[in-house]
Structures are given as structure tokens and as C-alpha cells.
Amino acid sequence: MLKKITTWLEERLDLSAVRHLTLEKTVPKHRYTPFHLFGGLALFFFMVQVITGILLLMYYKPTTGNAYESVKFIVTRIRFGWLIRSIHSWSANLMILTIFIHMFAKYFLKAYRKPRELTWVSGFILLTLAMAFGFTGYLLPWNELAYFATRVGTESVGATPLIGHWLLELLRGGTDVTGITLSRFFAIHVTVLPLIIIAFLSIHLILVQVQGMSRPIEVKENGKIPFFPDFMLRDLMMWLGALVILVGLATFFPWELGHPVDTFASAPAGIKPEWYFLPMYQILKWMPSSIVGISGELAGIALINIGGIIILLVPFLDRKASRDKKSTWFTIFGILALVFLVAITVYARLY
Amino acid sequence: MKTRSILILCAIVTFGFNVSGTETSCENCHISLKEQLSRPVIQWRASVHRQAGISCTDCHGGDPAAEKTNAAHNREKGWIGKPGPIRIVKLCGNCHADEPFMKKYNPNARTDQLRNYLTSNHGINIIKKKDGRAATCVSCHGAHDILKAMNPRSHVYPAKVVETCAKCHGNKKLMAVFGISGNEVTEYKKSVHANALYKKHDLSAPTCNDCHGNHGAAPPGAKSVEKVCGTCHVMNRKLFDESPHKAWDEMGLKGCVECHGNHAILHPTDAMLSKKGGICLNCHEPGEEAFKTMENMYQSLTQIKRKLNKSEKLVTTASEKGMLMDDAMLTLQDAKTKYILSRTAVHKFDGNYVEKAVKNVQNDVKKVHKIAKESLTEVEKRRTGFYRFSGFILILLILLWLKIRSMER
Numbered sequence: 001m002l003k004k005i006t007t008w009l010e011e012r013l014d015l016s017a018v019r020h021l022t023l024e025k026t027v028p029k030h031r032y033t034p035f036h037l038f039g040g041l042a043l044f045f046f047m048v049q050v051i052t053g054i055l056l057l058m059y060y061k062p063t064t065g066n067a068y069e070s071v072k073f074i075v076t077r078i079r080f081g082w083l084i085r086s087i088h089s090w091s092a093n094l095m096i097l098t099i100f101i102h103m104f105a106k107y108f109l110k111a112y113r114k115p116r117e118l119t120w121v122s123g124f125i126l127l128t129l130a131m132a133f134g135f136t137g138y139l140l141p142w143n144e145l146a147y148f149a150t151r152v153g154t155e156s157v158g159a160t161p162l163i164g165h166w167l168l169e170l171l172r173g174g175t176d177v178t179g180i181t182l183s184r185f186f187a188i189h190v191t192v193l194p195l196i197i198i199a200f201l202s203i204h205l206i207l208v209q210v211q212g213m214s215r216p217i218e219v220k221e222n223g224k225i226p227f228f229p230d231f232m233l234r235d236l237m238m239w240l241g242a243l244v245i246l247v248g249l250a251t252f253f254p255w256e257l258g259h260p261v262d263t264f265a266s267a268p269a270g271i272k273p274e275w276y277f278l279p280m281y282q283i284l285k286w287m288p289s290s291i292v293g294i295s296g297e298l299a300g301i302a303l304i305n306i307g308g309i310i311i312l313l314v315p316f317l318d319r320k321a322s323r324d325k326k327s328t329w330f331t332i333f334g335i336l337a338l339v340f341l342v343a344i345t346v347y348a349r350l351y
Numbered sequence: 352m353k354t355r356s357i358l359i360l361c362a363i364v365t366f367g368f369n370v371s372g373t374e375t376s377c378e379n380c381h382i383s384l385k386e387q388l389s390r391p392v393i394q395w396r397a398s399v400h401r402q403a404g405i406s407c408t409d410c411h412g413g414d415p416a417a418e419k420t421n422a423a424h425n426r427e428k429g430w431i432g433k434p435g436p437i438r439i440v441k442l443c444g445n446c447h448a449d450e451p452f453m454k455k456y457n458p459n460a461r462t463d464q465l466r467n468y469l470t471s472n473h474g475i476n477i478i479k480k481k482d483g484r485a486a487t488c489v490s491c492h493g494a495h496d497i498l499k500a501m502n503p504r505s506h507v508y509p510a511k512v513v514e515t516c517a518k519c520h521g522n523k524k525l526m527a528v529f530g531i532s533g534n535e536v537t538e539y540k541k542s543v544h545a546n547a548l549y550k551k552h553d554l555s556a557p558t559c560n561d562c563h564g565n566h567g568a569a570p571p572g573a574k575s576v577e578k579v580c581g582t583c584h585v586m587n588r589k590l591f592d593e594s595p596h597k598a599w600d601e602m603g604l605k606g607c608v609e610c611h612g613n614h615a616i617l618h619p620t621d622a623m624l625s626k627k628g629g630i631c632l633n634c635h636e637p638g639e640e641a642f643k644t645m646e647n648m649y650q651s652l653t654q655i656k657r658k659l660n661k662s663e664k665l666v667t668t669a670s671e672k673g674m675l676m677d678d679a680m681l682t683l684q685d686a687k688t689k690y691i692l693s694r695t696a697v698h699k700f701d702g703n704y705v706e707k708a709v710k711n712v713q714n715d716v717k718k719v720h721k722i723a724k725e726s727l728t729e730v731e732k733r734r735t736g737f738y739r740f741s742g743f744i745l746i747l748l749i750l751l752w753l754k755i756r757s758m759e760r
Contacts (some may be wrong), residue, residue, distance in 0.1 A: 076675055082733075229759055237751050244741045251737040298487030 008038050021209065026224035027231045028215045032109055036213055039237040041242055045095035046201070046248065049133075049304055053190070060140070062186035064179040067142035068260040075257060085248035089258040093245065096276045099127045107314070111214040116117040119211065122204040124312050127195045134274055136189040143258035148267040150185075151177045151278070155289060156284060159297040217326055251345035273304035275349065279341055280304050282348035311337075364684065375415035376423050377407040388544065394496035403456055410442050411522035436483040442652060443488040467567030476529075484525065491515055497522055510548060512558040522560075536557075546618075557583065580607040590698035595641075608717065609633075624697065625647035647702040651709045652694060657715050665723035672730045679722040686715035 003077060009015060047080070059078060061070040074081040105121060106112060112120035139150045154177065158168035174181030215221055225231050273281050283304060287296035320327040364756040381392045395401055406592050408415045408669055412429030414422055424430045434442055444465035453460040468488075491507055497506035506515045513536060519525060539545055539559070547556035560710030562579045581588025584607075591597070591606065599606060610630045611619065623630040626637070635641045666683055670676045675680030693708035 072675065072677075181627065233751055233755050233758075237748055239754075240748055242742050244744045247737055248741060251733050253674075256673075257675060307386075 017209075022228045023211070025212070025227035027227055029225050030216065030219050031223045032105075032219065033225070035105040036231075037107065037238045038098055038105055039208070041238050042095055042098040042102055043201075043205075044235075044239040044242055045091045045098055045286075046197075046199075048087065048091040048243075049095060050194075052084050052091065055084045055087055057190060058060050062140065062183055064142060064182060064261070067140065067182060068257075071141045071257060081249050082249070082254055086253075086255045087246050089255035090246055090253075093139060093274070093276075095240070096127075096130050096134060099123075099130055103127060104334065104338055106214075108331060109129045109214065109216040110318070110321040110327065110330075111216070112315040112321075113214070113217075113318065113324070115209055116207070116214055116317070119204060119207040120315045121312060122200050122207065125198065125200050126204060128308075129193060129200065131276055133189065133197070134276060136185040137194065138274060139177075139182060139185045140189065141257060142261050144261055144265070144268060145258050145271065147177060147261040147263070148271050149266075150181065150275050152271070153273060154181075156297060157300060159295065159301055195205050217321065219326055226349060237259055259266060274349065275345055278348040279344045282344050285348075374416055375406055375408070377411075377413070377415055380420065380423070393494040394493070397493060398497045399499050399502075400497055405446075405747075421728050429756075435483070436477050436487045437481070439487045439489055440465070440474070440477060456488055464566045467564065468569050471564065472529075484528065486519060490519065507556045507560070509556075509558055510552075512560055513545070513548075516559045520736040535614045538612075541620045542614060542616045544616060576613075577605045579610055579612075586692075586695050587698045590696065594698060596700060619694075621649060624652070641700070644700060644702045648697055648705045652697070654708045655690065655693065655712050655716070658720075659686060659712065662686070662716050662719040662723060665727065666719060669723050669726035669730065672727070674726040674730060676723070676726065678717050679726070682715050682722070683719045686712050686719060689715060 006015075027033065029219075056074065059070055059074050059081070071085065076082075101161050105119070106123070120308060135150075135153060139146045154168060154171050157171055158164045160167055169175065171181070171184070172178070173184045272278065284297060284300040287300040289296050291299045314330070315322070318327050318330045321330065355365075378392050391407075394406070398569050400654065406415065407413070408429075409433070412431050414425055414428040417423040417425070422647075431438065441447045448462050448465040453462050469478060473486040473635070476482040477487055493506050496506075500507045502508060505511065517536040520531070520533065521536045525534035540549075544557050547553040548558060561583075562576055581591075599609070607746070609625065611617075622628065626632070626642075626646055626649070629645060629649070631641065631645045633663075662685060666676050666679045669679070689708070689712040693705060693712055696705045696708040699705070
């Protein structure tokens with residue numbers, strides 16, 4: 001039966017790419033092979049986001065008067081609504097965490113080197129898009145924390161030179177965070193960002209398929225693993241494990257709904273952004289009011305952007321790795337960056 | 352050219368001296384004297400009187416324009432030096448009892464302070480008995496550092512009133528002269544009112560003046576200190592007046608004070624109605640109808656408290672387990688308010704009335720209990736579902752692992 005369908009399709013379509021993926025594609029086997037699984041895991045979390053997001057969309061109402069109540073309705077009245085909403089929130093966080101792990105794994109294995117520079121660049125763009133998803137999605141329940149966190153978060157955009165004010169008003173749809181901001185963030189979250197992310201994800205996946213998976217420099221290869229079904233089954237195991245963790249987190253630690261927004265109230269004490277924005281938050285917090293005549297906030301934003309650009313351009317900066325030679329300085333830089341990010345995140349969370 | 356410049360400089364400097372001409376010779380002279388004599392100037396400069404343009408001579412008299420001490424302290428120019436207690440009262444009263452004068456500064460300003468003061472024990476001792484040991488205006492408000500009452504640095508700011516009164520009323524030796532124990536401040540500091548004021552920083556909590564009056568013998572609307580409690584505890588007073596204990600007035604008993612004390616008013620507990628050491632036992636014997644009423648009220652209140660606490664614990668547990676408990680918390684809040692009302696109902700000393708109030712609490716407690724129980728059942732259901740799901744996935748993972756191993760062989 002399957003053979004008949006395949007023959008029928010082959011008479012009409014060129015299935016060589018599928019055949020290549022199922023029959024010919026291999027994954028290099030070495031001691032770091034398990035790290036290749038994190039890309040697939042991030043993809044799994046993305047798929048979970050799409051499915052749960054669509055389900056939430058059926059009941060969510062993006063207006064200031066209804067947003068909070070509609071989320072409350074989802075978690076209290078809709079069958080398994082609590083599970084869907086909590087999985088959506090937990091999966092968003094785990095997706096970003098997995099992308100970070102995937103990025104650092106690929107960084108230390110120097111997988112970004114020639115000819116995979118564009119895979120790295122598209123991957124970095126996917127990380128920023130995932131964070132943008134987090135930022136826009138955070139406001140949607142229209143609760144107290146989300147409202148004030150968005151006010152603080154969008155305020156820093158206003159510090160951008162020349163276009164700051166314009167950018168701030170574009171993002172907020174006015175001078176303050178209002179119902180227009182909510183509608184705007186909702187539109188960006190469910191239409192604009194998904195379209196962009198699907199485009200970059202397609203590029204990223206096509207590049208991986210075309211170029212195959214990289215072999216780390218000077219690492220002994222113990223043969224190859226067929227992608228289908230051997231590697232795919234390992235992926236599936238990882239996905240199933242992740243699903244158990246997701247459902248477990250949603251069951252034992254359901255995502256809090258918080259209190260409805262009171263726009264006249266003052267911001268709650270100790271308000272902090274989501275963990276993946278904490279390094280940026282702490283850097284901005286540490287900045288003095290001015291540095292050599294430039295506002296501290298602006299200098300902080302510039303510093304964060306420079307850091308991001310350096311990471312984006314790593315494949316083009318690490319010339320040694322592109323010649324298949326060990327680049328110890330880049331490894332040291334990566335270790336320092338990782339330690340810094342973990343330390344600053346922990347510090348910002350605790351203090 | 353050089354001479355002209357010097358002349359212009361001299362003109363500017365002398366003009367500067369003229370500008371500061373609002374300063375009197377009192378200030379100029381006293382500020383350079385030793386601490387005891389310069390402090391009044393420093394204190395006055397930060398006072399409400401300076402803001403209102405009331406200067407040294409308005410109280411002390413003398414010639415503020417005179418350069419020499421003798422000329423400034425001229426009795427012919429009205430200099431009185433340090434005024435005595437009776438004079439202080441009259442001096443303050445000159446302005447503060449003068450309605451047209453005071454309204455210039457504040458259209459809502461009170462001008463009855465002197466009139467009230469004269470009715471107080473302080474006023475009677477000073478004016479009628481000529482006993483200068485009693486408090487005058489400056490004893491509480493300060494002599495030179497007078498600030499508005501709601502200024503946190505003022506001696507009569509709510510959080511500072513007790514310490515201000517304690518300057519005299521904490522002095523047992525001085526108080527013994529007037530037949531007062533001198534323990535009042537120490538006792539007040541143990542009270543539920545002091546706890547609200549100092550620990551909860553509730554400035555509306557009563558301090559000395561709220562019961563004993565600001566200037567007069569008792570605050571407006573209260574005939575005597577014993578009747579003061581009802582000005583805040585309105586419901587308790589109303590119920591008390593409807594109770595058999597209303598007869599206490601004729602018996603010469605002191606209402607609220609008989610059960611709650613006066614200064615060391617502790618947080619009332621249900622134990623006050625207990626047959627083991629309850630406050631009612633001070634007057635009532637076991638077997639009396641009143642004793643039974645007390646027992647019934649105690650049973651009702653302690654039982655409902657236990658149920659209320661149990662329901663609250665269930666709501667907290669369900670909330671900690673991630674359940675949205677908004678509705679239960681709202682009902683719980685209602686139940687707590689009704690519970691407070693049921694405790695207030697005790698003041699009617701009518702078992703049926705208390706029982707009715709307790710039933711109102713019970714209805715809410717039942718609702719809360721039901722919601723919390725349902726939520727906790729839902730938590731268990733979710734967790735059981737998760738265990739089953741994870742068990743199924745675990746089996747699947749084992750099978751996949753076995754499959755991968757068999758393929759690699």
C-alpha cells in the first residue's frame with residue numbers, strides 16, 4: 001500500500017530530496033553527537049508553541065477589558081485549558097533555553113565555520129525572534145506584572161538615538177502602554193513573528209539538510225548514523241522526554257495568572273523581566289546615569305547591541321576555525337561569555 | 352576709576368546689609384550666644400511661627416531695633432523675658448483664641464483651644480489653682496520649635512504624642528503629687544493601640560490625646576473618658592447600649608474599661624469568654640443565666656474560628672498547588688468580615704444574637720470549604736493523570752531505546 005502511494009507520487013513529483021533525507025542522509029558519529037539533538041528539541045518546542053498557541057487563540061480576547069478575563073476563563077472553565085496555557089508558557093521558556101544550549105553547543109564545536117556561516121546567522125536571528133515572541137506574548141494576559149514589565153521594557157527602546165521616540169510610539173501605539181499596545185503586541189505575536197520565524201526556520205532547516213551536520217575540528221569520527229530512522233528515533237526519544245517534563249511542569253507548577261492590571265497603581269516592588277532578558281536588564285541597571293557625556297541607558301543598549309553583533313559575526317571573525325584549525329581564543333571567549341551570562345542572570349534574579 | 356569701583360563695591364555690600372534688615376537684633380545677638388540662648392533662635396527659624404511672621408517680640412516684648420542688650424531688654428518697651436505658666440497660656444491665647452486673627456492664616460483654623468484647655472485638669476491647675484507644675488501650651492507644643500501637628504517633627508505628631516505626654520506622665524514622683532500612678536505610658540505601650548501605632552505605623556490609632564482630648568478634658572462628642580471608646584468602636588458601643596449591661600451606667604461602672612482596661616488595652620481574645628479565667632467571671636457565678644450565655648458565645652466563636660482557619664488553610668494549599676482561588680478568596684474575605692462582626696456581636700451579651708451572626712459566617716465558610724475541596728480534588732486528578740501519562744511515555748521510551756539498540760547491533 002505504502003509502495004503504491006510512493007510510486008503514484010513519484011510519477012507526479014520529484015521526491016529525490018525526500019529520498020535523500022530518508023535513505024541517504026547521515027549524521028557523523030562521535031562523542032559530541034548527542035549535542036546535535038538540541039536543534040531538533042528546539043524545533044519540537046516550537047511546534048508545541050504553534051499547536052498550543054492556536055488552541056489558546058480560540059478563546060483569547062485581545063482587549064484590555066477582556067484579555068485577563070479570557071485567560072482566566074481558559075484556565076478555569078475550558079477543559080484542559082489550564083494544561084494548554086501552562087504548556088504554552090513553559091514551552092516558550094524551555095524553547096529559548098534549548099536554543100541557548102543549541103547555540104553554545106554549536107559554538108564550542110565550531111559548527112559555524114565555513115561553509116555553515118549562514119546557518120549560524122539564521123540561527124542567531126531565530127534566537128532573537130524567539131525572544132521577541134516571549135516579549136510580545138508576556139503582555140497578552142494583561143496582568144499586573146506583564147503590564148509594568150512591558151512599560152519598563154519598551155521604555156528602554158525609547159533611549160535609541162534619533163529614532164528612539166518614534167520607535168517607542170510605534171511599539172506602544174502611543175506614548176504609554178494601553179489597549180492599543182495590547183492589540184499591537186497580539187498582532188505581532190500571532191501573525192508578524194510567526195511569518196518571519198517560519199521564513200528563517202525554513203532557511204535554517206534547508207541549510208542543515210543541504211550542508212549536513214558538521215564534524216567538530218580534530219574529533220575522531222566513529223562512522224555515521226543514518227538520519228532515518230536511527231537519528232530520528234533518538235530525536236523522538238528526546239521529544240517524548242521533553243513532553244513528559246512539559247506536562248509535569250504544567251501539572252505541578254501551573255503558570256501563574258497574577259492580578260489584573262490596575263493602570264493607576266504604582267509598579268509592584270522588585271519587578272523583573274523574564275529570565276532571558278535578565279542579563280540585559282542587569283547591564284542597564286549597572287550603568288551610571290552618564291558615561292563621558294552619553295546617557296548610561298544609551299551606552300548600555302549600545303553595549304548589548306555590540307555584544308549581539310559580535311556573536312552574529314563569529315563565523316566571519318574566527319578565521320582559524322574556517323581553516324579547520326583549533327581556535328582556542330574563541331573557545332575561551334565562549335566560556336567567559338557563558339559564565340558571564342549565567343552569573344549575571346543568577347545575580348539579577350537574586351538581587 | 353579704581354576709586355569708583357571701590358565705591359560701587361561698597362554700595363553693593365551695604366545694600367546687601369539693608370536687604371537682611373528683616374532680621375531683628377534679638378536674632379543677631381542671640382545666635383552668637385552660648386547654646387542655651389542661641390537654640391531658641393535656631394528652633395524658631397524652623398517653626399510655623401516664623402513662617403507666619405510671628406517674631407520674638409510678639410511673645411517676649413522688647414525693642415527688636417535696639418543694638419544694645421539693655422535697650423532691647425527694656426521693660427518699658429514691654430520686654431517680659433521668659434514668661435511664666437499663666438502668662439504663657441494667656442500669650443498663646445491672645446492669638447489662638449482670636450478668630451479673625453487666626454482665620455487670616457487658615458480659614459478652617461480652630462480657635463477653641465484656650466476655652467477647652469481651661470476645662471482640662473491642666474488648665475484648672477494652672478489658672479485656678481496657680482500650680483505651675485501642670486502642663487501649659489509649651490509643655491506639649493514646644494516653646495520655640497512649634498510646628499504644625501501633622502509635621503512628623505512636631506512634638507504632637509501622632510507617633511510622638513505619647514513621648515510628649517510621658518515627659519510629665521512618665522514621672523511617677525511628679526504624678527504622685529496629682530494622685531496619678533505614672534504607669535499610664537508604660538501600660539499604653541503594651542496595648543493593641545500602641546501596637547497599631549508603632550508596629551503597623553497606623554497614624555489613626557489612638558494615642559493619649561484621642562481619648563483624653565487635645566486641649567480639653569475629653570474629645571468632642573464624649574461626655575467623659577469612659578465614653579470615648581464608642582467614638583471609634585461605634586458598633587460595639589451601640590450593641591453594648593442595647594445589652595443588659597447598659598445598667599452599668601446607673602451602677603457607676605465604667606463601661607468598656609471594666610472588661611478591657613484603660614491604658615493596657617490588649618487584643619481581645621475568645622478566652623475573655625472562657626469559663627476558665629474569662630472576664631465575665633469577675634461578676635458572674637457559674638449557674639447564672641449570664642454564665643450560660645457566656646459559655647454559648649464562647650463555643651460558637653471558637654468553633655467558627657476553627658472552621659474558618661481550616662478553610663483558609665485549604666484555600667492556601669490549593670493556591671500553592673497552582674489552582675486559581677480568586678472566588679474562594681473573595682468569599683473568604685467576606686467570611687472574615689462577618690467573623691469580626693460576630694465577635695462584635697458579643698457586646699450585646701445575647702446568645703441568640705451571636706448565634707445568628709455566627710451562622711452568617713458559617714454559610715460563607717461552607718462555600719469556601721466546598722470550592723477549596725473541589726480544587727484540591729482537581730489537583731489530585733491532574734496529578735494522577737500526569738502519572739499515568741508519564742508511565743505510558745516511559746514504556747514508549749524503553750521500547751524506542753530497545754529498538755535503537757537492536758538496529759545498531
